[in-house]
Amino acid sequence: MMELTAGAASAxxxxxxxxxxxxxxxxxxxAGIAAxxxxxxxxxxxxxxxxxxxxxxxxxxxxxxxxxxxxxxxxASDTASAGFSRSDINQKLAYLIPESLETVLGxxxxxxxxxxxxxxxxYRITPMARNVLSALDTMLSMGQxxxxxxxxxxxxxxxxxxxxxxxxxxxxxxxxxxxVDLTEEFRDxxxxxxxFRLRTSQAKWHMACDWVEKGSEILRAITSDERxxxxxxxxxxxxxRAQSALLNMQGMFSRALNxxxxxxxxxxxxxxxxTDVKRWLLAHDDLSSLAAGAIDRPVVPLFGTPAEMIDVAExxxxxxxSLVAGPxxxxxxxxAPLTVNDAPAIQVELDDWLARLSDFANxxxxxxxxxxxxxxxxxxxxxxxxxxxxxxxRASMLPLLGDAAEASLQGATAQLAxxxxxxxxxxxxxxxxxxxxAAISIATLSLDLESGxxxx
Numbered sequence: 001m002m003e004l005t006a007g008a009a010s011a012x013x014x015x016x017x018x019x020x021x022x023x024x025x026x027x028x029x030x031a032g033i034a035a036x037x038x039x040x041x042x043x044x045x046x047x048x049x050x051x052x053x054x055x056x057x058x059x060x061x062x063x064x065x066x067x068x069x070x071x072x073x074x075x076a077s078d079t080a081s082a083g084f085s086r087s088d089i090n091q092k093l094a095y096l097i098p099e100s101l102e103t104v105l106g107x108x109x110x111x112x113x114x115x116x117x118x119x120x121x122x123y124r125i126t127p128m129a130r131n132v133l134s135a136l137d138t139m140l141s142m143g144q145x146x147x148x149x150x151x152x153x154x155x156x157x158x159x160x161x162x163x164x165x166x167x168x169x170x171x172x173x174x175x176x177x178x179x180v181d182l183t184e185e186f187r188d189x190x191x192x193x194x195x196f197r198l199r200t201s202q203a204k205w206h207m208a209c210d211w212v213e214k215g216s217e218i219l220r221a222i223t224s225d226e227r228x229x230x231x232x233x234x235x236x237x238x239x240x241r242a243q244s245a246l247l248n249m250q251g252m253f254s255r256a257l258n259x260x261x262x263x264x265x266x267x268x269x270x271x272x273x274x275t276d277v278k279r280w281l282l283a284h285d286d287l288s289s290l291a292a293g294a295i296d297r298p299v300v301p302l303f304g305t306p307a308e309m310i311d312v313a314e315x316x317x318x319x320x321x322s323l324v325a326g327p328x329x330x331x332x333x334x335x336a337p338l339t340v341n342d343a344p345a346i347q348v349e350l351d352d353w354l355a356r357l358s359d360f361a362n363x364x365x366x367x368x369x370x371x372x373x374x375x376x377x378x379x380x381x382x383x384x385x386x387x388x389x390x391x392x393x394r395a396s397m398l399p400l401l402g403d404a405a406e407a408s409l410q411g412a413t414a415q416l417a418x419x420x421x422x423x424x425x426x427x428x429x430x431x432x433x434x435x436x437x438a439a440i441s442i443a444t445l446s447l448d449l450e451s452g453x454x455x456x
Contacts, residue, residue, distance in 0.1 A: 150178065
C-alpha cells in the first residue's frame with residue numbers, strides 16, 4: 001500500500017511539473033505562436049520519458065550527479081540476478097552512508113530508473129535505465145580514446161543505427177556538421193601560416209581521414225538501402241561531398257609546409273633554424289628559469305655627487321672650446337683602402353653543391369643506365385661526406401628540386417630548381433657509418449628523363 005501511495009504521489013508530481021513546464025515553455029515564444037507548432041518541440045516532447053530520465057540523473061551539482069551514476073552503474077553491472085533486495089544493495093554499496101543511499105534510491109525510483117517489485121521485495125533495473133547507461137558508456141569510452149578529430153562517437157551512433165536499420169537524418173546531420181567544422185578548422189590553420197599549427201592540424205587531419213575511411217562503408221550501405229527515404233539519401237550524399245573536400249586538403253597542407261620550408265631561416269653554419277629554437281623553447285614550461293644563473297652578481301647603482309657633476313661639466317665645456325678654436329679647412333685627402341670582395345662561404349658551398357648535383361644529373365654518373373637498371377642514388381651518397389652543418393645545409397636545399405616557381409627566377413637556387421633530378425623522401429630512417437651523421441631519412445635522387453637535358 002505504501003508503494004502504491006508513493007507511486008501515485010510521484011505521478012501527480014510529474015504531472016504538475018509537466019504542466020508548469022508547458023506554461024513556462026510557451027512564455028519563451030512570441031504571442032500568436034504555439035510551442036507545439038514547432039517541429040523540434042514535437043520531437044522533444046515525444047521523448048519526454050527519456051529526457052526526464054536524464055534530468056533525474058544530471059539535475060543538481062556535479063557531486064550529486066556522480067553519486068547517482070555510481071549507484072545506478074554498480075547495480076546495472078551485476079548481472080548475476082535480475083533483482084536486488086535492500087540488503088544486497090546495502091552490502092554492495094556499503095561505502096555510502098545510509099542517508100545518501102536512501103536519497104539516491106528514492107530519486108531513481110520516482111523517475112522510473114529503478115522499479116520496485118513488491119511481490120518479490122526486490123529492486124529491478126528498468127529498460128530505460130539500461131538504455132541511458134549504454135548511451136553514456138559509449139560516450140565515455142569514445143571520450144577516453146585517442147580521437148582528436150572527435151568523430152568516433154558520432155560515427156559509432158550512425159553505424160549502430162544503420163546496423164539495426166534505424167539511422168535518422170538528424171544523426172547524419174550531426175556527422176555532416178562535424179565534417180564541416182573540421183574542414184573550416186583546417187582551412188584556418190593553413191591560412192594562419194604557422195608551422196606548429198599546421199603540423200598539429202595535419203596530425204588531426206590524418207586521424208579524421210582514418211574515420212572517413214571507416215565511414216565510407218557505412219555511407220555506401222545507406223545509399224544502397226532501398227528502405228531509406230530521400231532525406232536520408234541527401235544527407236548521406238552531403239556527407240560524401242564533405243568527406244571528399246576533407247581528403248582533398250592534403251595538397252593544401254603540403255603546399256603550405258613547403259612554402260614555410262623555403263622561407264625557413266637558418267642560424268649561421270650551425271644547421272639549426274628558427275623552428276628548432278622555437279620547438280626548444282616550447283619544451284620548457286617556465287621560460288624564466290632559463291635566466292637562472294645568467295647574472296652572476298647584482299646590479300650596483302651609481303650615484304652622482306656635485307663634485308663629479310662639476311668635473312663632467314668642465315670636461316664637456318673644454319672639449320667644446322677646443323673644437324671651436326681648432327684649425328679650419330678641409331682635411332687632407334687620403335686614398336681609399338683596397339678591399340678584396342671574396343665570395344661568402346655560404347655562396348661557395350652552394351656553388352659546390354650545385355656542381356655536385358649537376359654531375360648527378362649527367363647520365364654518365366648514375367649507377368646504371370640500361371633499360372632495366374635503376375636511375376637513382378641514395379640521398380646519403382649526395383650529402384656525404386661532409387660535416388653536420390654542411391650536410392644539413394645541403395639537405396635544406398633539396399625541396400627546391402623541381403620547384404616551378406623557383407625555376408622561373410635567376411640565380412644559383414633557380415639553376416638548382418631546373419635540374420632534371422627528382423627528390424623522393426620517406427618517413428623512415430637508416431643508420432650510417434659516418435663520423436658526423438649517425439642516421440638520415442631514407443630518400444633517393446632519381447633522374448627525370450622526361451624533363452630533357454640539363455639546362456645550361
